[in-house]
Amino acid sequence: MFSFRRAPLAALACASCLVDLSAAELKNVFAHYMVGGMSGVDQARSDVQQAKAVGFDAFALNVQNVVDPWSLDSIRWLFDAALENDFKLFFSFDMAVVTNVTTFLPLFKEYQANESYYHHKDLPFVSTFDGAALNFGYESANAGWKAELKDALSNDGITPFFIPDFDDWGGSGYTSDFFSSYDVVDGVFSWETAWPTTDTGSGNVSAVVDEGSQRAAHAASKPYMMPLSTLQFKHITGSGNWYRRGELNLAQRMAQVLAQQPDFVEVITWNDAGESHYIGNVWADSIASSPDIQAYANGYDHSAWQDVIAPFITAYKNGATDVAAITPFGAFAAAFWYRPLLASACCSGDGLGKPSGWENALDAVNFAVLLPEDTEGVTIKVYSGGNVIASVPGVAGLNAQSVPGIQLGAQKVELVKEDGTVLGAGSSTVDVVAETDGTCNFNYQVVHVA
Structure with a gap:
């Protein structure tokens, strides 16, 4: 049976440093969701209902397109389905694709007051994929994000709760230097710590960076959102061909999450067929333009992972710190x-x-x-x-x-x-x-x- 290294007490003791956070809204679990093409609201409804049954609190909608009807229709259908099923959604702006945050603001303004938009501390939650290196023409990235996101929204009376993936800031994990340089953030999320690094060889995933990031975030009185994933395999012409170990990655990360007790957890992903770490539906319309992805995703159903993730979510929300507490809802x-x-x-x-x-x-x-x-x-x-x-x-x-x-x-x-x-x-x-x-x-x- 696999073994795991328990987080040092010092890594967890700093939870007492975390102040002024609504305990009722912490310990929520999200699933990263790639906004792609759909045939209609029934597919959105299926995703929302399945995710809610697993125990997810919200989808983090990865948005790469705010112009084309296929994207805007899918977003609208997801919000309709979420409203029907008492589920929540929030936006995660993909800054690796659209490098100007102002491009996303009309969409955010439109939906942030929606009844199904996820809020923390009564503020609309917003995340990113990357973006720490973007300064939008200002003297620093921090100044750019303040002006183009926080100040721009403030002009419309909107204050977001900003918890981005800023792995690309230039350091290894989030440190006190990061929080000194990026006071624009209200919390942080890591994407890259979900799997072994490319230079780990045959070694297992580590939580060392997560532990340090959480300590630094809590010292700054800000929450840390920890990633949980299965594997990463991409095989696309011109943009990536790699494998990051997935043998026991899911189980090992479950153990690390329980030991560390982060403030939020985000599962990567619900439906990203391109990187193979989907646990939910991959709709044909969403990969119709990529024969490469179809070749390695079609016929490869991953929904059985939901069976073990659902009891894990319950254990995490109940404060369990050991995998022995991840017990099934039935006989197994x-x-x-x-x-x-x-x-x-x-x-x-x-x-x-x-x-x-x-x-x-x-x-x-x-x-x-x-x-x-x-x-x-x-x-x-x-x-x-x-x-x-x-x-x-x-x-x-x-x-x-x-x-x-x-x-x-x-x-x-x-x-x-x-x-x-x-x-x-x-x-x-x-x-x-x-x-x-x-x-x-x-x-x-x-x-x-x-």
């Missing part, structure tokens, strides 16, 4: 995932070639199984290519393991009671292969155990 909750293509594949027919970081990938069956407090005598059996490759005694809470030695063919996980009764099982629908003349796909097949 479980999923397993694997890559159908071995890391050693040459992918001779793929002009992009293997992704950078491929050598860090482990050919394995990975599982996360949640068992109740009174669990006794349950064995987690992992089959690969028709053979048992692991039999793991189950314990209460989160059981997570990456089982190496995956074999060609079908994959299966069973939960077996002492008397031989099968409590639950899941079987793959896509076989593992050693080579392909098609896409060099390092995306995961995620399987429900039911």
Whole structure:
């Protein structure tokens, strides 16, 4: 079973430094949502209803386009669906795509007073992807954001609660120097700490940067929003071809979040097919213009991850600090995932070639199984290519393991009671292969155990 390093007490003790924050609004969990094309409000309604059932409090709407009807229609449908289902939304401006924040302000002004817009401390919440290096023509980025966001909105009587992803500010994590230089922020979010860095090799994800960022944020009396994700695989012509480890990343980050107890959590992502870390629906309209993404996302359903994320959200909101407290709502909750293509594949027919970081990938069956407090005598059996490759005694809470030695063919996980009764099982629908003349796909097949 995987182990995790508990955050030092000093990293957590500074929670007492956090002042003047509404406790009722902290511990909320969001899902990053890429605004893409949809066929209608029914698809927005499906996303909102599913996310609410998992336990999410809001979608962070990543906006890259405020002009074209496909984007504006999708945003309108999402707000309609959120209103129908008592769900919340807020904007996350994608500053890597649109580099002038004033471009987003008309949209923000239009929706910030909407009944379904998420507020913290009675202020409309707004985030970003990147933007710390943008000064908009002012003497500093801080001055630029004050003038172009805070002051511009103040002229209309609007005060946002600004908690951006400013990973690109130039430092490693958020430090006291950051908060001295960027007093425009009301809190901070990190994107990059959700996965192992590209130079980590085969090492696991670390929470060291998160811990330091949270200490610095709390010392400045500001909240820290911690990211939780599964993997990152991108395979697109001209803009990226890489793999960041996803074997046990989800389970390891769950443990780190519980140990650290950040103020907010944002799951990356609900539907970003381009980077493969989606846990919800990927609508055909949203990737219709990208055959590259279609080639590695179509047929790769990740919704089974919701089964284990939902009890995690409950545990986090209840103040649990250990994975033993992530217990299922019923007899069990479980999923397993694997890559159908071995890391050693040459992918001779793929002009992009293997992704950078491929050598860090482990050919394995990975599982996360949640068992109740009174669990006794349950064995987690992992089959690969028709053979048992692991039999793991189950314990209460989160059981997570990456089982190496995956074999060609079908994959299966069973939960077996002492008397031989099968409590639950899941079987793959896509076989593992050693080579392909098609896409060099390092995306995961995620399987429900039911």
